[in-house]
Amino acid sequence: MRADARDNRARIMTAADDVFGRSPSASTDDVARLAGVGIATVFRHFPTKTELLEAVLTLRLERLRDRALELAGSDDPGKAFFEFFTQVVSESASKLAISEALTAAGAAAGEDARAAGRGMREAFNGLLTAAQRAGAVRSDAETAEVYALMIGASRGATAANLEPRVRDRMLGLIYDGLAPRS
Amino acid sequence: MRADARDNRARIMTAADDVFGRSPSASTDDVARLAGVGIATVFRHFPTKTELLEAVLTLRLERLRDRALELAGSDDPGKAFFEFFTQVVSESASKLAISEALTAAGAAAGEDARAAGRGMREAFNGLLTAAQRAGAVRSDAETAEVYALMIGASRGATAANLEPRVRDRMLGLIYDGLAPRS
DNA sequence: AGATAAACGGAGTGATGACTTCGAATATAT
DNA sequence: ATATATTCGAAGTCATCACTCCGTTTATCT
Numbered sequence: 001m002r003a004d005a006r007d008n009r010a011r012i013m014t015a016a017d018d019v020f021g022r023s024p025s026a027s028t029d030d031v032a033r034l035a036g037v038g039i040a041t042v043f044r045h046f047p048t049k050t051e052l053l054e055a056v057l058t059l060r061l062e063r064l065r066d067r068a069l070e071l072a073g074s075d076d077p078g079k080a081f082f083e084f085f086t087q088v089v090s091e092s093a094s095k096l097a098i099s100e101a102l103t104a105a106g107a108a109a110g111e112d113a114r115a116a117g118r119g120m121r122e123a124f125n126g127l128l129t130a131a132q133r134a135g136a137v138r139s140d141a142e143t144a145e146v147y148a149l150m151i152g153a154s155r156g157a158t159a160a161n162l163e164p165r166v167r168d169r170m171l172g173l174i175y176d177g178l179a180p181r182s
Numbered sequence: 183m184r185a186d187a188r189d190n191r192a193r194i195m196t197a198a199d200d201v202f203g204r205s206p207s208a209s210t211d212d213v214a215r216l217a218g219v220g221i222a223t224v225f226r227h228f229p230t231k232t233e234l235l236e237a238v239l240t241l242r243l244e245r246l247r248d249r250a251l252e253l254a255g256s257d258d259p260g261k262a263f264f265e266f267f268t269q270v271v272s273e274s275a276s277k278l279a280i281s282e283a284l285t286a287a288g289a290a291a292g293e294d295a296r297a298a299g300r301g302m303r304e305a306f307n308g309l310l311t312a313a314q315r316a317g318a319v320r321s322d323a324e325t326a327e328v329y330a331l332m333i334g335a336s337r338g339a340t341a342a343n344l345e346p347r348v349r350d351r352m353l354g355l356i357y358d359g360l361a362p363r364s
Numbered sequence: 365a366g367a368t369a370a371a372c373g374g375a376g377t378g379a380t381g382a383c384t385t386c387g388a389a390t391a392t393a394t
Numbered sequence: 395a396t397a398t399a400t401t402c403g404a405a406g407t408c409a410t411c412a413c414t415c416c417g418t419t420t421a422t423c424t
Contacts (some may be wrong), residue, residue, distance in 0.1 A: 002370060002417060027411060038373035043413060145351040153331075154351070157207020160333050169327040170334070177359025184391060187401060210379055220403030225383060 011035045016056045021097040027160035028052070054113045068123035074160065078136025086171060092154035093161060095116040099154035101164045121147060138180045149174060155157045165182055192226045193217045198238045199358060203279040210234070236295045242283040243298035246270065250305035260318025263309045267332055268353060273338035281336035303329060320362045331356060 015035035019026045028049055031056050032039045046052035067084065074080035076135060092099040110116065121143070128146055131137040137146075197217035201208045210231055214221045249266065256262035260267035274281040291299065303325070310328055313319040320327075335356060339349050 004421065005371060008371085021371075028413085029411080032373095040373060040414080041371080041413095047413090049412065110210060117330040121343020140302055141355060142351065144348045145355060147356060148338055148342055148344055148348055148352045148356070149335075150344050152334040152336075153339055154334075154338035156330055159337060162330055166330055167324045169324065170330045173327060173331060173359040174356065176363075177357070181358075182364070184400060186391065190401085212385085214403095220380095222384080222403060226401075231382065233398080284380075342389090 001061070005045075006033070008037055008041055012037065012042055012052075013055060013059065016052055017059065017097075020053065020056055024097060024100055036038045042130055050110075054110050054137070056097070057109065057113045058099050058116045059100060061113065061120045064098070065120040065123045066137075068120065068127055072123065072126050072130065077127070077130035077134040081131035081137060082175060084124075084127055085153075087152055087168065089157050089171060090091050090164075090166040093167060094165075096158055099151065099158045102151045102154060124150075136181060137178050140181070141178060187227075190217070190219055190223055194224055194227055195217065195237060195241065198234055199241065199279075200234065202238055203277045204258075206279060212282075217253070228323060232292075236292050238279070239283045239291065239295045240298045242280060243295065243302045247298070247302040247305045249301065250309055254305065254308050254312065259309070259312035259316040259337050263319060264304035264357060266306075266309055267335075270332060270347065271335045271339050271353060272346075275339040276347075278340055281333065283339045289316075296362070317362060322364055323360060331360075343362070 011029065012035045019034055028042055029039055032042045032051070034044070042052070044175070046055060050134045071080040071084050088098065088102075091103075095161045121179050122148060125143045128137065128141075128143055132141070153170065156162075156170075162170070194213065194217045196349065198213045201213050203217055210224055211221055213234070215222070216223045224234070230235060249269070253262040270280065306329060307325045310323075310325055314323070322342045325330050335352065338344075338352075344352070
C-alpha cells in the first residue's frame with residue numbers, strides 16, 4: 001500500500017471516530033470533509049458506510065479492552081474494577097458513541113467488531129473476577145448482569161445527559177448494590 | 183371536527199405507536215400504510231413528522247404516569263415502587279420506544295411532551311418518597327439519580343436485548359443498592 | 365529525471381423519505 | 395335528497411445521502 005493511502009486511511013478513521021462520536025447518523029460527506037479528503041477516497045478505503053462504522057466500532061472496543069487490560073495489572077483489583085466502570089460511564093456521557101459501541105457489540109455487527117466485543121468482554125470479566133477474589137465485589141454477581149449494568153448506566157448517562165453530580169450519585173447506588181453482602 | 187377525521191387521527195396514533203415502537207426511524211409512509219390511510223391524511227393531522235413523534239411520546243409518558251398514579255394508591259408503597267420500576271424496564275426491553283420516550287422527555291421535545299415528562303417524573307417521585315417513608319428504599323437516595331437509574335436500566339435492557347434472566351439479576355443488583363443502609 | 369501504476373477529488377446517479385397539490389369522495393346541515 | 399364544506403388519497407416535488415465514474419495528480423521504481 002502506498003504511503004499516502006495508509007496516511008489517508010488513518011485520517012479517515014480519526015475523523016470518523018470524531019464525527020460519529022458526535023452524531024451516529026452523520027453522513028459520509030461529513031467524515032470526508034473533516035478528514036480533508038474527497039468522498040471517493042473514503043469509499044475506496046471503506047466500500048460501504050457499514051464497514052466504516054464497523055471499523056470505528058472495532059477501534060473503540062479495542063481501546064476499551066486495552067484500558068481494561070492495563071488496569072488488570074493493578075495491585076488493587078477492587079479499585080481497578082470500579083475505576084474502569086466509572087471511566088466507561090463518564091466517557092459515554094460526553095462521547096455518545098462508546099455506549100453505542102458497547103451495545104452494538106452485543107447485537108449486530110460483523111465479525112471484526114464481534115471479535116473485538118468478545119475481547120472487551122473477556123477483559124472486563126478478568127477485572128470483575130479479580131475484584132471479587134479481592135472481596136471488593138459480591139461474589140454472586142455474574143459477568144453478564146454486571147456488564148449489562150455498565151451498558152445501561154452508560155446509555156442512561158449518554159441519553160439523559162446527566163449532570164456529573166447526579167451521575168456520580170447514580171454510580172454510588174450501583175456500587176452499593178455490587179458491594180459484598182454482609 | 184368531523185367524526186371520520188377524529189377517527190382517523192386515533193387510527194394514526196395507534197399505528198404510529200406501534201410502528202415507532204418497533205423502529206424509531208420508520209417512515210411516515212409506514213405509519214400511513216398500517217393505519218390504512220393516505221400519507222396526506224397523516225400530514226394533515228400532524229404537519230411534521232416531529233409533531234407526530236411528539237404526540238406518540240406524550241401518549242406514552244401519560245400512560246406511564248397513569249400507571250404510576252394507579253400504583254400510588256397501593257397500601258404497600260415499597261412493593262408499588264419496585265413493581266413500577268420493574269415494569270418500566272421489562273416493557274422497554276420489548277417496546278423499544280418507552281426508553282426513548284423517557285430520555286427524550288428529559289432533553290429535547292416540545293412543550294407537550296415536556297409537560298408529560300414532568301408529570302411522569304412527579305408521579306415517580308411520589309412513588310419513591312412513599313417507598314422511602316415506608317422504609318423500603320434508602321432515604322438518602324434522591325429522585326434524580328433513581329430516575330436516572332431507571333432510564334439507564336431501560337435503555338440498557340432495550341439495546342442489549344437481554345435475556346429475562348440476566349435482566350432480572352441486573353435489577354436485583356440495582357434493588358440491593360436501593361435497599362435501606364444498615 | 366521519467367515512466368507507470370496507484371490513489372485522488374469532484375461531478376454525477378439512483379433511491380429514499382419528508383412534505384404538497386389537487387381532483388374525488390363523504391359527512392353533516394337544511 | 396341536495397348542497398357544501400371538510401376530509402381523503404395518489405401522484406407529484408425537492409432535498410439528502412450512499413455510492414460510482416473518470417480525468418488528473420502523485421508516489422515510487424529504475
